[in-house]
Amino acid sequence: MKELRISAPSDKQKLFLTANTKHIAFGGARGGGKSWAVRTKAKLLALRFGGIKILIVRSTYNEIINNHINQLTEELHGIARYNKSEKVFTFPNGSTINFGYCNNDKDLLQYQGAEYDVMFLDEATQLREMWIRKITACVRGVNNFPKRVYYTCNPGGESHRYIKRLFIDRKYEDGEKAEDYTFIQSLVTDNKALMRSQPDYIKQLEALPPKLREAWLHGNWDIFEGQFFEDFHDRPEHYKDRQYTHVIDPFEIPQGWPIYRSFDWGYKAPFSCGWWAVDYDGVVYRILELYGCTKTPNEGVKWHPPQVFEQIAKIEAEHRWLKGKKIIGIADPAIWDAETGDSIADVAAKHRVYFTPGDHKRIPGWMQMHYRFAFDDNGFPMMYIFKHCKAFIRTIPLLQFDEHKPEDLDTKGEDHVADEARYFLMSRPIAPPTVKAKNTFVENPLHQYLDMELRDFR
């Protein structure tokens, strides 16, 4: 049999590999060498305890393939055999490393009646608390093998609160014993291997807006509250030269720039329609918008679907930036739902207002907003808002983090502009910026006393 070769663990990975309580959590930030530690511990256990049954879980099957099965196939070549249909590596000593995933309640069926000695929940915070409880109930069996559950985690995600209670706050309920739980923090800066091989990775984390940066770079679990888009800079008094602001004076849109229309229908509240132009560098400009109440009028305005699309069609026929242009429409996929009669999309089509369904994945959509708001080294963002787009400028700063779903915003807020902007941005996603966002002037308490250009005291 071939010999197993393993590179040297980091100091934090060493603590993980030698920890010996029943529940062990590792990481608490991005890029801390978590998945490597999981694979390494699984291999060592399999070789040391012949016959042991090990399970590695991620939220989806694709993730388990990309983060573990592909790597282990290479690392265990000549050491253990992989059976693809059973998703299991079998070692000559009878040990097995099995794989599972859980993305919805139905996936729990995989675990019915199963028994494992040691389990790894990689990115455990992406799994719901109920799934974690049901899956970890499979750690049992009458043998002398150690019984362990390893969790790797990041702040944010479905079970943020559960993992934080057990491993960060250490508040225990009946049946849980404090001495069974260990947490080992590992930050990207603890992962020298990654710092060497991908020096840009830390720059990506540094370019995140402050709260996400605190969470994923510094491993802070307390930050998902308050204003959601703290990276939106709407200070009209400072937009003279388009630097360090997102709100600008309108200008004439060059003929060659493509135009998009994004739309969110408010079933109980306002609808929102935004028009966007895209320049040759891929920078997007919100140039016009139409925003109004559909059911509960608060400003004396009450719109019915035909009126909304009549108005949209009229604006597109008459406004000099839109007239005669091919406009690409992107909307909330829910507008195609029709319980009875016409869907909202049908009504739109009757007015020759056409849409394709947007990608409505929420967290990736919000990340696109953050990436676009980030300023480059010269202070230029990838998204601007014309200053007459009042609904965007008013509602985006009001949105709050959701108390129960970290990383997401509270949908009780007025979120229709944000939703519609997100569908549009997901149609032309950009890579995370890697430069440090130069926004310190906003946090500088001195600036309120100074009547000068902001860039003078960055």
Ligand SMILES: Nc1ncnc2c1ncn2[C@@H]1O[C@H](COP(=O)(O)OP(=O)(O)O)[C@@H](O)[C@H]1O
């Ligand atoms: N001890 C180590 N030796 C060599 N490479 C490592 C080590 N720890 C982590 N790495 C590498 O660093 C990168 C990030 O590690 P990974 O475990 O994927 O981080 P995380 O799961 O925390 O995001 C991967 O390419 C991984 O193979």
Ligand SMILES: [Mg+2]
């Ligand atoms: Mg990982």
